Every structure is written in C-alpha cells, then in structure tokens.
Amino acid sequence: MPSPYRALFAAPGTKGFSAAGFLGRMPLSMMGIGVVTMISQLTGRYGLAGALSATIALAAAVAGPQVSRLVDQYGQRRVLRPATLVALTAAAVLLFAAHYGWPDWVLFVSCVGVGCVPSVGAMIRARWAALYRGTPQLHTAYSFESVIDEVCFIFGPIISIGLSTAWFPEAGPLLAGCFLAVGVFWLTAQRATEPEPHPRERHGGGTALRSRGLQVLVGTFVATGAIFGAVDVVTVAFAEEEGHKAAASVVLAVYAAGSCVAGMVFGLMRFAGAPERRWLLGVCAMAVSMIPLLLVGNLPLLAVALFVAGLSIAPTMITTMSLIEEHVPRAQLTEGMTWVSTGLAVGVALGSAASGWVIDAAGARAGYGVPAVAGAVAVVVGFLGYRRLKRPAPRRGGTVEQHTHGERQERHMA
Numbered sequence: 001m002p003s004p005y006r007a008l009f010a011a012p013g014t015k016g017f018s019a020a021g022f023l024g025r026m027p028l029s030m031m032g033i034g035v036v037t038m039i040s041q042l043t044g045r046y047g048l049a050g051a052l053s054a055t056i057a058l059a060a061a062v063a064g065p066q067v068s069r070l071v072d073q074y075g076q077r078r079v080l081r082p083a084t085l086v087a088l089t090a091a092a093v094l095l096f097a098a099h100y101g102w103p104d105w106v107l108f109v110s111c112v113g114v115g116c117v118p119s120v121g122a123m124i125r126a127r128w129a130a131l132y133r134g135t136p137q138l139h140t141a142y143s144f145e146s147v148i149d150e151v152c153f154i155f156g157p158i159i160s161i162g163l164s165t166a167w168f169p170e171a172g173p174l175l176a177g178c179f180l181a182v183g184v185f186w187l188t189a190q191r192a193t194e195p196e197p198h199p200r201e202r203h204g205g206g207t208a209l210r211s212r213g214l215q216v217l218v219g220t221f222v223a224t225g226a227i228f229g230a231v232d233v234v235t236v237a238f239a240e241e242e243g244h245k246a247a248a249s250v251v252l253a254v255y256a257a258g259s260c261v262a263g264m265v266f267g268l269m270r271f272a273g274a275p276e277r278r279w280l281l282g283v284c285a286m287a288v289s290m291i292p293l294l295l296v297g298n299l300p301l302l303a304v305a306l307f308v309a310g311l312s313i314a315p316t317m318i319t320t321m322s323l324i325e326e327h328v329p330r331a332q333l334t335e336g337m338t339w340v341s342t343g344l345a346v347g348v349a350l351g352s353a354a355s356g357w358v359i360d361a362a363g364a365r366a367g368y369g370v371p372a373v374a375g376a377v378a379v380v381v382g383f384l385g386y387r388r389l390k391r392p393a394p395r396r397g398g399t400v401e402q403h404t405h406g407e408r409q410e411r412h413m414a
Contacts, residue, residue, distance in 0.1 A: 004267065007140075008128075008132075008137060016190050018144075020183050020184075023182050024186075028156070029156030030172060030176035032056055033156075034164060034172030036049040036052075038095075055115070056114050058115070058349060060345060061115075061346050063115050064342050071123065071334050071335075074197050076195070087113060090112070091176075093113070094107060095174060119338045120187070121145065121341065125141075127195060129333060131193065140267045140268075150256045154260070198331030213323065214327050215388070216381070216388050217343075218342070223374050224286065224344065224378050225344035225351060227290065227347075229348035229355070231252075231293075232252060233351075233355045234355050251299060251303045255309065258306065258311045262313070274390065282312055283316060286313065286316060287375030289308060289375075290375045291372060294368050294372060323389060324337055355371075
C-alpha cells in the first residue's frame, strides 16, 4: 500500500474501525441480490423477488437519513445497535417466511424492517472526518473508503449469489446478516474513535437537507444512481442476448474495478483550487463515458468501455464527500453523507425500472440509452446548481457555527 495510505493508520484505532466498517458494509451489496436469488430459487417468481429487493432499497432510502440524524444527536453506539437489532430481526423473519412459504405480505413487511440497516459507510467516514478534519489526510481517507466501497460491490454479489446457488437459497442473505451484526457491534465497541454527538438543543433543529449545496449534490446523485442501476440491468440483458449471461458479473466487476483503480490513484494526488470544479468535471466525465456503451457490439468491447467509464466514479464520489464537509454543519455530517447515499439508492431504483421497460420494448442495446440520458440529466442539474456549490460555506464546528469564510474566500478571489 502506498505511503499516504499507510500514514492513515498511524492514528490509534483506525485499523479497528476500518476493518469493522468493511464487514458492516458488505450487506449493502449482498442483501438485495441475495433476496432476489433466494426468492427466485424458492418460488420461481422473479417479479416478487424484484419487488422485495426494491422494497428494501426504498425502505433504506427513507430510514437511512433518519437513523444517521439520530446518530449525529446521540452517538453511534446508542443508535446503531438498536437499529441493527431491528434490521436483523426483520431479516430473520424474512428468511423464515421465505423458507416456510408464509404469505407475501409478511415478506414485504420484513423487507421494510431490513431497510432500517444503518449506513455504515457514512459512520466510518464520520470517524475519519473527526480524526483528520482540515488536513490532507482526509482526502486520502475518503479515497480509501471509496475503494473499499468498490471492493464490496465487486465481491459482495459474487459471494451472495454463489452461496445461495451452491449451498442453500437462504445462505446469501444469512451471511449478509452475520456480516452486519459483527461489523456494527464491533464498530460500536470502539468508543475512542467515535465522533462526539451533537444534541439538537445545543445546535438547533432541522435537517441537513436544508443546505442548498447538499440539495444540489443529492439531486445530481439521483441521476447518477440511475446510471448505476441502468448499467447493471442492461449489462445482464446484453450478456444474455450475446448468449453469455454468466459473464455479466465479470463485466460489471470490471466496471467496479475501474472505479477502484481510479480511487487508489486519486487518493495519492493533491489538488489546489475549488473542489466544486473537480466535482462538476467528474459528473461530466461520467455522462460522456456512457456514450460509447451505445456503440459496443460485443462483451469484450463492453468490458473495456465500462472499465473506462468506471474511472470517473470514485474521484467524483470522493470530491462529493469533501463538498459535504463544506456545505453541511459538522453536527449533521453523518446525516448529510447519508442523504447522498439515499439519492443514489433512489436513482438506482429509477434507473433499474426505466431500463427494464426499454429492454422489454426495444432490446438491450437500446437500454444503454437510459444511462446516457441519466448522465445528461446529472450534468444539467450539476450546472444549474453550480453557483450554490461555489458560494463560500461557513466553517462549522463547536457549539456555535463559526462563520469564517477565510480559505474559500481567498480561493475564489484567486
């Protein structure tokens, strides 16, 4: 590992919470696809399987920011453990209901409960921010976390699908639940690195989404999530049309690998100037990278095009986290990060649905028009909201917001 990454772990406790965060994050990429695999094997009803997976995603989109808001107020340990117990109990009911053929409504109610799973990635980034706020190491830390996200999305689905098909149908979701339990309870046992809670009576009420800059980031990432959701669905359909459906997982792993490589390199770099410019450039790069997908004619070319497309993902996500730091009060940082994840989740659901309709009507090749359109929407939203991101944001911290524009004012005057 390059020296800037080694230096991250010089601080006591960093290795522990990072390892716990990795385990706790695996269910994000395992649970949805695991439920699809489980239900399709047990019942053969792909429509039900997809509906249950979408229910988990939408429930997480609703519950995630609320859980994170409570975390900001009361601390990670006090909130994450009860929320995780709710999610684990619901997951257990889901597995029993699926195994014993209980009514469909039980499955859906259980999936709503599973959606209460906390955003572990936001919790880990909040710990890095508490350690390295205002230093170059925070950029490296966010880059490292982006790489970990991609590793989870490369291996999580493979593990979940593999266990459910080779062992027993419930194995994938069961292992996801085990990862969640171990990761969260290990993480919350590490009190020394837990960020200080910020009770609302000292810091005022309201949601982090009141920040105009955060609204732009969330809106843009709804469109970005639509890119991800559409690419996943269309790639599976394209591989099936080519007669190699199993190769879809490899091609999508190459897409994530491109982002992983870019994240590692981006974390080694140091930048001067406004981060919002790099962010907008990244959004544009993601949109442009969707155009070649409309032209590919076979799976090897598709893999190359997706690897190149993946190169813009991690840098854009890393810069997004830096912008959240500037536009959201420190007392609402975890909630702010979770809102971006929520935007992505909503976008993934929309992109998956839209691409499915296009594929049914016109075939897989036409389906790649959905991520292309979503990319164009992301660019439009980014440009329209760019001025909000350019405005100097007050440095927030302590018990009172400190309106010191200093560094950003000088930067914008330069």
